[in-house]
Amino acid sequence: MFIETETTPNPATLKFLPGEPVMTAGTREFTNEEDAEASPLAGALFSLGDVTGVFFGRDFVSVTAGEGVDWSALKPQVVSVLLDHFVSGSPLFAGGDASGIAVPTEDDEFASDPADADIVDQIKELIETRVRPAVANDGGDIIYRGFREGVVYLTMQGACAGCPSSSATLKQGIEGLLKHYVPEVTEVRAA
Structure with missing residues (x-):
């Protein structure tokens, strides 16, 4: 091996x-x-x-x-x-035991308004198809935590959690992507 x-x-x-x-x-x-x-x-x-x-x-x-x-x-x-x-x-x-599996979940602290369900679905789809694969290439993952009043809350894990460029990844990369495809997104914050 x-x-x-x-x-x-x-x-x-x-x-x-x-x-x-x-x-x-x-x-x-x-x-x-x-x-x-x-x-x-x-x-x-x-x-x-x-x-x-x-x-x-x-x-x-x-x-x-x-x-x-x-x-x-x-x-x-x-x-x-x-x-x-x-x-x-x-x-x-x-x-x-497979209890170690972390499934992306929404935290109560960042809970979305049920009226935003379509927006949340779009955000989750973009994260799953565009963001997570790119972040995995760098040895980490990103977990969706919630969407409230235009703000998307995400948690970086693995290599990305302590990376000096994680703020730039969130702000310039992920925030730009989400704002482009989902106009209701105004900001991305680390949770």
């Missing part, structure tokens, strides 16, 4: 491609060791000591290292953990 590695726009995060599916549906982000207890693979990556984030995408694993960590030393350790996991055929989640 060969695991490819790609850089991401976030210098603290590398994207690892095992050449086989990682998640069959959804995504999952782990931001600390306690979260990582749900997944033997995430737990093993956090046990390396220098890992501060793990993100499972459809066909990749993004790993974020702590500030000042030397990737030249950490990368071979991460590859070794990933190889051990995928070669052994171990389950991704403890007990084979």
Whole structure:
């Protein structure tokens, strides 16, 4: 088995491609060791000591290292953990539980007006078909949280969560796209 590695726009995060599916549906982000207890693979990556984030995408694993960590030393350790996991055929989640799947959901805090259902459907379609694939290429994901009074609320995950260019991605990229296709959108904010 060969695991490819790609850089991401976030210098603290590398994207690892095992050449086989990682998640069959959804995504999952782990931001600390306690979260990582749900997944033997995430737990093993956090046990390396220098890992501060793990993100499972459809066909990749993004790993974020702590500030000042030397990737030249950490990368071979991460590859070794990933190889051990995928070669052994171990389950991704403890007990084979798939509860780690994150399905994009609307938060009550950002709940949309039911009268905006058509607008919300357009926004979700654009995010699903245009935005999420592009963000996944950079080792992350974007989750729709809600639409209220012209403002779309989104959460960046994986490599995109701590990326220095995430604000520009939200404001110049995603906001511009949504405003172009959905005139009711006036702004995009991180949630």
